[in-house]
Amino acid sequence: MKKRVSIILLISLFVLSTVTMLAFAADKGLAGKDKDFIKKAASGGMMEVELGQLAESKAQNPEVKNFGKRMVTDHGKANEELKTLAQQKNVTLPTKLERKHRSMVDKLNKASAAEFDKKYMSDMVKDHKHDVDDFRKATQKVKDPEVKAWAEKTLPVLEQHLQQAQELAAKVGAKVK
Template sequence: MLTRLVCRSSLVLATAGVISVASATAQMNPGMPSQPTSPTQQTTPGSQPGTSPMDRPLTTNQDPNGPAAMMDKAFVREALEGGMAEVQLGQLALEKSSNPDVKQFAQKMVDDHTKLGSEMKQVAQQLGVKPPDKPSSKAKSTMTKLQALNGDAFDKAYIKDMVKDHQQDKKEFKQAGLNTSNPALKDVISQGAQMIGQHLQLIEQIAQKNNVVASK
């Protein structure tokens, strides 16, 4: 009889101990899920929660040979050509102009477009776009025209070309920003659009001051 009571007591104590441990575990981990994580909570292969768009590869969700990617590549190539032309024309204006406003603007073109070009080249490299090593035929034509001019004639022609170029660039950057879904390119476009807007405002003021009429 005593042996039975001892066995019963041991069984009761053991059961109570299991219940106590389970209760303590539950109190220590109140948020522990009782069921497996649902499919919507699982991380997809290759993704990392909290990763910003700028940290992801440029072509993560984009066909590198698809229409959208080709448009991005074409814009980057043209933007690099245009930036190269702005730098070269700015250097020419620094050499030929004696107008302080024109020279100041020209120096700004060299500095700002060199910086933007550096940012754009990083995107070009990631997109697989080879940066151009020479300006476009249009830029060459403008350069040839301006090289033949001197003095006030050069200043007026340069101012007029800069107004026209920046008006066109402003439209193209705005449209490219709307078209692209590439986060890195969109960021550079945003920087470029802001810069071009400032340049346009400045050159329009210089044009007005020097009685240069440039069509919009």
């Protein structure tokens, strides 16, 4: 009887240690803050693409339409790169927008054609200021070298978007906070 209990205990210990090792291997050691950055960047990137598509169809100013097209192209490319990176790191990306991003899309979708350009460009300045700040912090604080490299590669593009958004916001008379 004691021998049977010992064998069961030994098997249980083996199974438990195997499961624990598999869990650590699946995680690949990615820090929680690195995962949070990836997920936040993915949601923001999805929003940029969706808003860019909206701008392509709804904007009246041709420059605003072109800016929207650039958002679809640039953020679409970055999203694909991030998707590949997330798969390598076993990080599950969100499949739908965060509530705050969904709210922004819904608000702009309801805007009249006359007010869309101003609201969109105002939001793009605000959002890209936030993105540039987040990506700058990530280049300093992210632990994983591949995630950090992606953030470093993406940051200059976001800085260009911010500059272009600020210039275009001024042209269309958008209120920038």
